[in-house]
Amino acid sequence: MTTLQTEYAHQVARQVIARLAPDELPQFASTVRVFDAASWRQRRRAARRNEALGIGVDGVLSMLTIPVLYLLHKIMEMLADHYAEVAARTVTARVAFWVRRILRRPNPLPARWNPTGEQLATIRTVALRKARVLGLTAAQAELVTDAIVAELAAGPDEPGSAIADVEP
Template identity: 35%
Template sequence: MSSDGRSNELVRDLVRSVVAAMAPEELPLVDGLRHFDDATVVRRLSGRGRRREPLGFGIGEVAMLVTPVVWLVLDGVAQRMAAAAVDRTAQGATAALRRIFRRPAAPVEVPSLTREQLVEVRALVIVSAEQRGLSRGRAEEIADALVAQLALSDRLGSPDNPAIPDPSIGRD
């Protein structure tokens, strides 16, 4: 929940929206990954973790996908912002208790972002996409789609948004 009482967007929901627009052929992958907690998804998409957890296809296929670019960047941004907002000691203790009691972590949320943060997210997506072998043009398309989704999700939750019609207008 954001400081103004609005719910934050879940990383997994934002990823699905962007992938649906930019690479709908990847939706089965996204939907399959949504069955796991965010930490497991990040481990699988980044190639970190155990070799016993394959995605089911080779690393060459992962390199050209939109899903890992968007999910990994969003998760990193959300984690960095959460760490800045919460004392690291409390965060570590919470994680330890979850492991002890085998409770899954809550889905990672992306809070409202400033313009400067949106610019940073765009740059991170472009760099990540290019590192995975996507062209500069495709990287920019993905980055623009994600930033638009982030801006719209933030804007749609705003009470003073003129783009959302007031239900009382037009009634007599």
């Protein structure tokens, strides 16, 4: 994941934790540092067992921050794969744009990504499945997934949205 994607995942996770588990906010920064330093194996294990990572974050009985971070990183990977496909199609569109420009035919530029209902439904389905695999209860999985989708659906124009703070 790129630095920008990681920062975005952290911003969205912070918004989700502020909404669902504000008591975890004082430990959020240190949890993120430990999460980023951990291997994917450690992250997955900690998220599945709903426990601290065991390498610096202690004393947390039931922590949502780690599963939320894990889910968002997986969602960012899924989105990166999607945009790699979009980029491949964009190259073709860009060449067509320049050909049209040479021929003086106008072409509108694509708008900033704003997820469709179908994309949000896909993200929700994948996140919910992964949350259940991680061992979250059905209620926790629904709560976390709904909060993540709500934050992504808020879009870049919504005040307080993590998306508004990140440049495309």
